[in-house]
Amino acid sequence: MRPARLSVVTAVATLAALTAVTGCAEKADSKDKANGGPIRVTAKDDACEVSTKEFKAGHVELAIENKGSKVTEVYLFFPDGRIVAERENIGPGLKQKLTAEVKPGEYEIACKPGMKGDGIRQKVTVTGDSKAVAKRSPELDAAVAAYRTYVQQQADETMPKATAFAAAVEKGDIEAAKKLYADSRLGWERTEPVAESFGDIDPKVDVREDGLEQGQKWTGWHRLEKALWQDKKIGAEEKALAEQLVTDLTDWQKRVGTAEITPTSMANGAKELLDEVATGKVTGEEEAYSHTDLIDFKGNVEGAQKAYELLKPVASKNDPALTKELDTQFAALNTLLDKYRKDKTSYEFTSYEKVGKDQRKELSDAVNALAEPLSKLAAAVAK
The missing domain is CATH 1.20.1420.20 (M75 peptidase, HXXE motif)
Incomplete structure (x- = not known):
């Protein structure tokens, strides 16, 4: 088990991560929007910034960077709180990549500075037809x-x-x-x-x-x-x-x-x-x-x-x-x-x-x- 465990409500949230750090940036590069490149996620002690709040279904790569002073975790949650994917123990100054398979729908991304609590969260939307998900x-x-x-x-x-x-x-x-x-x-x-x-x-x-x-x-x-x-x-x-x-x-x-x-x-x-x-x-x-x-x-x-x-x-x-x-x-x-x-x-x-x-x-x-x-x-x- 992880060094820092969460309450039932919190764990439902944390255990749903696309191993992607999330964000709050309002603008996104056209490459990110088209899934032509990785979705950039920047984790800080007080923020979780993602280069786009909307991306296409299929295989998604998140390029994560921890710019905070604390070890962090990143999660992508299903609407019901289950984890899609996650990445733990990202130390300060470190970069990691995470690839996950996601279907169309509404999700939540969370960064967890210090690896405790509900994290800094943001709603994201995955677009496209479920049939378009990588076969x-x-x-x-x-x-x-x-x-x-x-x-x-x-x-x-x-x-x-x-x-x-x-x-x-x-x-x-x-x-x-x-x-x-x-x-x-x-x-x-x-x-x-x-x-x-x-x-x-x-x-x-x-x-x-x-x-x-x-x-x-x-x-x-x-x-x-x-x-x-x-x-x-x-x-x-x-x-x-x-x-x-x-x-x-x-x-x-x-x-x-x-x-x-x-x-x-x-x-x-x-x-x-x-x-x-x-x-x-x-x-x-x-x-x-x-x-x-x-x-x-x-x-x-x-x-x-x-x-x-x-x-x-x-x-x-x-x-x-x-x-x-x-x-x-x-x-x-x-x-x-x-x-x-x-x-x-x-x-x-x-x-x-x-x-x-x-x-x-x-x-x-x-x-x-x-x-x-x-x-x-x-x-x-x-x-």
């Missing part, structure tokens, strides 16, 4: 179908694990609950961008204490993690929260099949998973009490690699150099992670509190080496 090749249709099956499978496989974890909590069996905790999260970690796209579920099940909005009740996995490892006690409140966790995850399981999935959202989601690793797992902030960060880390990498492998047949035709680099960097990161793994068939990893500063930097460098080419995958499949 996919049979290979890309197959990739989307296979990924949809994978996401549903991960949700289905999570439920018995989460139910077993909750049952241990409800019985007051702290040691049993500890053993079941990390494994109950794997399916979620592999497919987190899809889960987050609904907006209202993630803040209920995966929010960290440092990501709570004012007035938000802390629920979900990490609230129970704190009870098990730090407080070392299970009371009536924790038992009720365990039951609620299963209820919320059941909602996710039922809804995941309705998620909006496109080739570019798969590619952008893979990049988001690497961002999750960089901002939470490598730093040790995600599992602050259990120190099971490396298991989450592996889940994020596996989910990103699954999306990539499904898109690779098309990406390799459009940009063979990119897929060669991605193959190399995925292999390198997996090899490095395996150093902390009991064996290649298990998910028993070294406690992250035993991973030293130099080792964490090595992991961080490997994540960054993969994240950079992975950010180009959406553009490669959209060619």
Whole structure:
């Protein structure tokens, strides 16, 4: 999960981003209007400027620049608050590009300086005929179908694990609950961008204490993690929260099949998973009490690699150099992670509190080496 989580209302908004910084400029270049070039988005601490408020349906590229002093996020939301696409952790002075597939309709773009709150928002209009949206090749249709099956499978496989974890909590069996905790999260970690796209579920099940909005009740996995490892006690409140966790995850399981999935959202989601690793797992902030960060880390990498492998047949035709680099960097990161793994068939990893500063930097460098080419995958499949 992101370092800064939002309230249900806020998350519904944030989780809907075309990974484009948004704006408020009234005039647009003719090239932008004709989608002849990228839509320029400039993020500032107090503004979110976009070079046009109207653009054509299809594959859209946003050229994002953060001119503010804070790390920012950019989102494009559907009218109902679901995320079309997003780009997180854009540092001050940095530029990024994001490619997404959008249909005609009314949308909202949001920049989030400091990565909290509802963000600075602006309404935008996507014009054209829905039939004019870029037609996919049979290979890309197959990739989307296979990924949809994978996401549903991960949700289905999570439920018995989460139910077993909750049952241990409800019985007051702290040691049993500890053993079941990390494994109950794997399916979620592999497919987190899809889960987050609904907006209202993630803040209920995966929010960290440092990501709570004012007035938000802390629920979900990490609230129970704190009870098990730090407080070392299970009371009536924790038992009720365990039951609620299963209820919320059941909602996710039922809804995941309705998620909006496109080739570019798969590619952008893979990049988001690497961002999750960089901002939470490598730093040790995600599992602050259990120190099971490396298991989450592996889940994020596996989910990103699954999306990539499904898109690779098309990406390799459009940009063979990119897929060669991605193959190399995925292999390198997996090899490095395996150093902390009991064996290649298990998910028993070294406690992250035993991973030293130099080792964490090595992991961080490997994540960054993969994240950079992975950010180009959406553009490669959209060619």
